Structure formats: C-alpha cells, structure tokens
Amino acid sequence: xxxxxxxxxxxxCALLAAALLATANRVAAQSYxxxxxxxxxxxxxxxxAPKTIDDNPNECSIPTVWSPLPPxxxxxxxxxxxxxxxxxxxYPIDFDLGAVKPSVVGxxxxxxxxLGNRFHAFVSTDGLNFGHVSSGTLAGKCDLCxxxxxxxxxxxxxxxxxxxxxxxxxxxxxxxxxxxxDFLALLPANFPLTLGITQVQIFPxxxxxxxxxxxxxxxxxxxxxxxxxxxxxxxxxxSDSSQAYPTSYVAITNGFESTSDGWSLSxxxxxxxxxxxxxxxxxxxxxQFTFHLTDTQAMVSQANHSLVTVKLRIGxxxxxxxxxxxxxSNGNWIYP
Numbered sequence: 001x002x003x004x005x006x007x008x009x010x011x012x013c014a015l016l017a018a019a020l021l022a023t024a025n026r027v028a029a030q031s032y033x034x035x036x037x038x039x040x041x042x043x044x045x046x047x048x049a050p051k052t053i054d055d056n057p058n059e060c061s062i063p064t065v066w067s068p069l070p071p072x073x074x075x076x077x078x079x080x081x082x083x084x085x086x087x088x089x090x091y092p093i094d095f096d097l098g099a100v101k102p103s104v105v106g107x108x109x110x111x112x113x114x115l116g117n118r119f120h121a122f123v124s125t126d127g128l129n130f131g132h133v134s135s136g137t138l139a140g141k142c143d144l145c146x147x148x149x150x151x152x153x154x155x156x157x158x159x160x161x162x163x164x165x166x167x168x169x170x171x172x173x174x175x176x177x178x179x180x181x182d183f184l185a186l187l188p189a190n191f192p193l194t195l196g197i198t199q200v201q202i203f204p205x206x207x208x209x210x211x212x213x214x215x216x217x218x219x220x221x222x223x224x225x226x227x228x229x230x231x232x233x234x235x236x237x238x239s240d241s242s243q244a245y246p247t248s249y250v251a252i253t254n255g256f257e258s259t260s261d262g263w264s265l266s267x268x269x270x271x272x273x274x275x276x277x278x279x280x281x282x283x284x285x286x287x288q289f290t291f292h293l294t295d296t297q298a299m300v301s302q303a304n305h306s307l308v309t310v311k312l313r314i315g316x317x318x319x320x321x322x323x324x325x326x327x328x329s330n331g332n333w334i335y336p
Contacts, residue, residue, distance in 0.1 A: 031189035034108065037163070038098035040183065092122075095163040095183055100125050103221030106154035106186040107163060109138055121153065122164040130164050138167065152186065157221055160185065191222040193319035195312055200323050200335040202236070202244065202305050203298075210236070210245050210298040212310060214321070218287045222317050225289070227256035227263040227280055230315030234278075234293055239307040245298055251313070252278070262289065280314075305333040 097104075107121065119138055122130035139151025163185065199213040212234060218224065233251035236244045255269020262281035270276065277294045291312070306327070311320040325333040 032105075033187040033189045035097055035101060035104075035185040035187060037095040037183060037185070039096045041094050092164045092166045095165070095185075096127070097161050097163075097185055100159050100161040101185065101187055102159050102223060103157045103191065103219075104160035104185050104187055105157045106134070106152060107165075108150050108152050108182070108184040108186055110150055110182045117167050119153075120166040121155070122166075123155075123158065123160040124162040124164070125159055127162045130162070133158075150182070154186070157188070159221075188221075189316065190313075191219040191317045193218050193222070193312070193314075193317045195310065195319040195321040197310055197321050197323045197335070200236075200308070200310065200325060200333075202300055202308075202325065202333040204300040204302045204305075204331060204333075208296070208298055208300060210295045210300060211293065212236070213290075213292045214310070215283075215288065215290045216312060216319060217285075218289075218317055220287070222287075224286075225280075225314045225317055227314060228254065228258060231313070232256065232278070232280075232315075233311075233313045235311045237309045237311070238303060238305060239309075242303070244303065244305060244308060245300060246273075246295075256280070302331070 104123070117138055119134075119136060120132065121134040122132050124130040133155040134153050136153050139153075163183070165183075194217040195214060196216065197212065197214040199211065201209060201211040203209040231251045231253045232255070235246060238244050252265070252269050252273045252275070255266055255272055256263040256278075257266040257269075259279075262279065264280075265273070265275060265278040269278070274297055275293060275295045276297075277292070279293075280289055280291045282289060305325050307322065307324055309320050309322050312318065323335050325335045327333050
C-alpha cells in the first residue's frame, strides 16, 4: 500500500529531477566543453581520510576527494595573498588534464551530500608555478534521492593543464573537511571570431543575388581554421530574427580546397551548396583573414532587409556582425 509519505518522497524526487534537468539544459545552452582530468590526487595528515579519490556510492557514485584544513591552519604552501581563518599547513587537491588546454574558463563540481565549503582555485601549465584564479563556495549538491546538481566557477580564459584546489574545512565546526566531487574543467565549445563586413548585396528582384564580403580575426585562444576539413557556414538574419539567407541548403562540409593564398569552394562544395564562389584568404597576420561569397541563385524573398545580422562559422570559430542596408529604387538592398 502506498503511503502519503511515500507519495510525497516520490513527488519531491520527481520535482528535483525536473529541476536538475532544467539546470543541465541551461548548462548545455552555454556551450562549454567538459574536460575530465586524467588524474587527481590529494594530500592530508595521516589522521585525515580518505587521502585520494574515493568512489563512495553514498556520494552519488561519483569520485570524491577530501582536502581538509585542520583548525588553526593558514595559507602556508597554498599561495594565497591573505591568511585563511585557521595555523597548520594546507592540503590541496591536484588535477591533471593530461595536456595544456588553450582556453580554460573555469571548472564544474559537485559537493556530494555535504554543505558546500569555501574553495580557492589555482592553475598552472607546468605543474610547478601556480597562480590563484578563483575563490568561492562549492555549489554542487546531492540529496537523499541521489540526484546531484553541479556548481560552476569561472575565471578569465587562459591556458591550463593543472588545477590545484584548496577546500577549506569549517573551523567553527571542529575542522570538518570539505568535499569536492565530479571535477570537470570548462572550455568554450566555440571560439569567438571578430567579424567585419565591408560589402553586402541582397537582390530579391531581377538577378536574385547575395554577395557578402568582409574580414575576420580569430580569438587568441583559437586553434586556427582549416576550411577543407571543417564545416563552413554563412547566414544572414533579418532584424525580426527570420533567416534571409540561405533558404534551401545546409552548411558546407569538406567543400573547400587549398589555394596559394588561402581556400576556395571546390566543385563538390559548389554542388552541395549551390554557391558560385566562396573564397577565404590569408593576410600577413596569421589570425586575420578576408572572405568573399557570391551566390547568384539565392532565391531571396521580398522583405525588409534594412538591418541584418551576418553570421560566419568555420569549425569551432564563429562570430557575427550587424549591418544596416539601404534599399535601391529597384527593390534591391546594398551596403555600403
């Protein structure tokens, strides 16, 4: 027989599951790549256990490590600019991502079934020289239903291989150790490119042509571009968010070939896209490029194109720019 208490517990768990799913969706929408460390180690006093990763099923079956600070400890060995509330050495947790990642922006964690303790995060590329990047409170939490939420903590993008996390104990509670679980480094899923537009032509009448010309600069953390081996997409949206271009084909995949000064659309690329010409050229700056797209079979509809957003994506580099167009007497739109 199902009791009122059982129904209440089931309802609470169901509501929590829905809330966690919404949180997961929000995290996914922010477009981060999650990197799991290849190793994690923790050091502590002999009396403090566990000292390394503990796969404890009572902690939602995710790896958990402790980094306790005994009552009275300070920041010795941790590189903090100000002392912590407590006068013994600290015991950090070290994570190794396996290789230097070019643009790490933070980390994700779960605090298990414990209250989130204060933390201090340090990063390094060589495992020897660590710099402090973030301090805060562990936000992840597991409940009695075995649902675990995640906390995310951010800092300015930088190359990182090693994390060193110090989790403070609660000195007022007799030195209770903190818990740090399910550690994941956060990288942007896409790198921003700075897009500048020098010419736009949208002809819904007569020739029905779209032409876009401009330049772009890659982000300093980008791993560069390789159009022959990546997906390339250019689109134009109107101010009401409706898509003006393209109307009948998808992004171009493996459709470029190398030229003496960059890349151009190959015959297979023209076949799959319908675009007549799409050139991407290098400049003296290895992070800067120019591009020129011409499509004489665009099939653009009659609409208000006075303000459009041009979006360009090459692999995991993407950017956009707003452009104001003026309408000619024949109904076509141009910039400048």
